[in-house]
Amino acid sequence: MTNTKTYTGIREPKVTFLTGTELPLETIYAVWQQSKNEDELVTPHQVKATVPEKDVVDLFQRVIAQQIPVSQHLCFIFILENVSVSWREQAVRHKVFGIVGPDRMGVDIVPDLDDSAWWSQSMRIMSMSEFAQQGRFRIADTIREVDGATERYREVMQQIENGYNDLVAMGVPMEDARDLIPLGAQHRISWDLSLRAMQHIIGTRSCWILQIGLWLPVIDGMVSELVSKVHPAFMELVNPPCIADGKFSGCTFCHENERRLDERDSLPLCPLYWNYHVGRDKQVPMMDAIEKRAAIYRGFWHRDPYTGNPIVKDEG
DSSP states (O other): OOOOOOOOOOOOOEEEEEEEOSSHHHHHHHHHHHTTOOSOOOOHHHHHHHSOHHHHHHHHHHHHHHTOGGGGGOEEEEEEEEEEHHHHHHHHTTTTOBOOTTTTOBOOOOTTGGGOEEEEOOTTTSOOTTTTTTTOBOOOHHHHTSTTHHHHHHHHHHHHHHHHHHHHHTTOOHHHHGGGOOTTBEEEEEEEEEHHHHHHHHHHHTSSSSOHHHHHHHHHHHHHHHHHHTOGGGGGGOOOTTEETTEEOOOSOHHHHHHHHTTSSOSOOOHHHIIIIIITTSOOTTHHHHHHHHHHHHHHHSBOTTTOOBOOGGGO
8 A cells, every 4th residue: 555656856836926906006106196185086097107107116115115004905816836834834823923022922913914815725635645756845955954864854755645645545534644744745825915914924034034944935936926027116025124224223033143143043143143243253153054045145135145235236
């Protein structure tokens, strides 16, 4: 009964923009204008036809920069493929678990996330009989970086698949055999959320500290889809939480960085914290790991990962 097929590859997360508010930038402009005067109402289509694009984009960027609640009027639907169960568990409970306040304990209330909607593939009726051999599971970067860990991880995934198939072959319903499936298993899910909620999530999860390895493919995919399919202005969404008015304003998670600095935490120190709170001229643990990871954040933030300053377009 045991499946002896071997692993074939890993599927990377993929995000596809499905649909959303028509003419989102023009919608924000129309809603904003109606709140500021008694002039005749204009539709987003009229805005697009009569208002210079620069004015529309400038207003949209101010709304994003100042996190004005008018952004709640925009909603988008994405299809997320090859996301892990562990990611889904974080996403759907984002509104009730978080790290806020000076003691870093409490509840993270995401604007309008209660109104967000998810619709996921169900392992109750979707067979997981080949999830391991098809590479339908996430391997964290920390596992890939440890000699022998990836191979061992794949072996365990295959063992779980074998056990799942054994149970189903013995007559156990898939909906009960699925309890064996690990948090790393991947599936497809749709996500409907407002721009306001998206901005909060991106601003929080773009931080060096908060499991960007789990969230980066999703955040980067959502922003990239909006930039390429809707408007380049959506690139303004990506900023670490320590950036305010375009500049570094102070670390949001000093305690976590302190733990990394004195090596109570084995993960690399944030380069922004290193530069502004420690001093870049001072030696810190895991400097090679910081440099390697900073290169990824440079492309993600579109900012210098040590200063937080925007990268000039022609910088190369």
